Amino acid sequence: AQSVTQLDSQVPVFEEAPVELRCNYSSSVSVYLFWYVQYPNQGLQLLLKYLSGSTLVKGINGFEAEFNKSQTSFHLRKPSVHISDTAEYFCAVTDRSNTGKLIFGQGTTLQVKP
Amino acid sequence: DTAVSQTPKYLVTQMGNDKSIKCEQNLGHDTMYWYKQDSKKFLKIMFSYNNKELIINETVPNRFSPKSPDKAHLNLHINSLELGDSAVYFCASSQGAGGSLDTQYFGPGTRLTVL
Numbered sequence: 001a002q003s004v005t006q007l008d009s010q011v012p013v014f015e016e017a018p019v020e021l022r023c024n025y026s027s028s029v030s031v032y033l034f035w036y037v038q039y040p041n042q043g044l045q046l047l048l049k050y051l052s053g054s055t056l057v058k059g060i061n062g063f064e065a066e067f068n069k070s071q072t073s074f075h076l077r078k079p080s081v082h083i084s085d086t087a088e089y090f091c092a093v094t095d096r097s098n099t100g101k102l103i104f105g106q107g108t109t110l111q112v113k114p
Numbered sequence: 115d116t117a118v119s120q121t122p123k124y125l126v127t128q129m130g131n132d133k134s135i136k137c138e139q140n141l142g143h144d145t146m147y148w149y150k151q152d153s154k155k156f157l158k159i160m161f162s163y164n165n166k167e168l169i170i171n172e173t174v175p176n177r178f179s180p181k182s183p184d185k186a187h188l189n190l191h192i193n194s195l196e197l198g199d200s201a202v203y204f205c206a207s208s209q210g211a212g213g214s215l216d217t218q219y220f221g222p223g224t225r226l227t228v229l
Contacts, residue, residue, distance in 0.1 A: 032215065043118070043204055043220035044157075051215060088155060100145060100208055100216060101170055104157040 002027040002093045004105035012111045015083055021076040021108045023091030031093045033074040034102065035065055038088040047089075050074060061085070086112045117141050118221035120205050126227045127195055135190045135224045137205030145169070146188035147206040147218060148180060157204070163188055192226075200228045 007022040025031065032051050036044040048059025055067040065076045074091060091105040118139045127133050139146060147170070148160040162170035166182045177193040192199060202223045208216035 036220075041222075043222045044206075045220070046217050049217070090157065099170055100147070100162060100218065101159055102218065107155045107157075 002031060002095060002103045004091050004093050004103055006089075006091050006105035006108045008108050009106065010109045010111065012113060013081055014113050016080045018079050019077065019081050019085075019110065021089050021091075021110065023074045023076065023105060025072050025074065025091070025093045027072075027093065027095065029095050031095055033065075033067060034092040034094075035059065035063070035074070035076050036090045036092060036104075037061075038090065038107075040087070044090065047076070081110070081112050083112050083114060085110060118205055118207055118219050120203075120221040120224050122224060123222065124225050124227075126229065128229055129195055129197060131195050132191070132193045133195060133226070134192070135203055135205075135226070137188045137190070137221060139186055139205075139207040139219070139221075141207055141209070141219060143207040143209050143219070144185055145208045145216070146182065146185075147208075148188065148190050149204040149206065149220075151202040151204060151223070153201070160190075161188075195226075195228045197228050200226055202226070 003026045005024045013019045034049045035047040038044045047063050048057045050057045050067045058064045063078050089108045092102045121136045145164045147162040151157045160174050161180045163182045179191045182188045202225050204223045205221040206218040208218045
């Protein structure tokens with residue numbers, strides 16, 4: 001079984017500052033990793049995913065994440081945030097089976113202040 | 115054009131009632147899912163269907179019954195609603211056989227409130 005822990009429930013940051021949202025996972029098998037964003041009153045949208053290959057993954061809206069197998073982490077970063085990045089961010093993991101079953105973390109609220 | 119749509123957007127009902135939430139996707143995807151997001155924003159998968167066949171069936175009470183009339187639709191019927199069923203329910207879809215490589219596309223959610 002897999003599990004995901006997002007270490008920060010809320011991250012306040014000023015506009016144009018860098019941000020890191022932390023995610024750690026636990027699994028006894030190889031996994032795929034995802035970050036989803038949920039804007040207020042909307043569904044989830046995929047930001048980026050790690051399947052294999054390069055451990056640095058670039059996504060939409062200037063976000064990137066780095067897969068670290070030894071630390072079982074998949075932290076999300078952005079060098080300069082905008083007000084429009086204010087949203088809920090979810091890290092998720094799935095095993096490499098054929099079910100598509102996503103296990104989500106608890107979410108991190110990113111609050112970008114002017 | 116909305117890729118994954120859900121109706122209704124809001125649903126307020128009394129305990130004990132039976133209600134349905136509808137989901138439709140126009141992406142031509144083969145697999146559809148239902149997720150429940152509780153008041154603490156924790157998301158958990160409930161069901162998935164691939165070409166009208168049940169693939170994932172998590173430990174969900176029997177009062178919840180998904181129905182897939184065709185691969186573009188996955189409805190969720192809930193019997194004898196309880197207070198604890200209050201949540202936001204998200205539908206999602208993905209291409210192919212629901213493999214873990216496939217990106218899931220989410221609908222806007224249905225906020226269910228049981229009084």
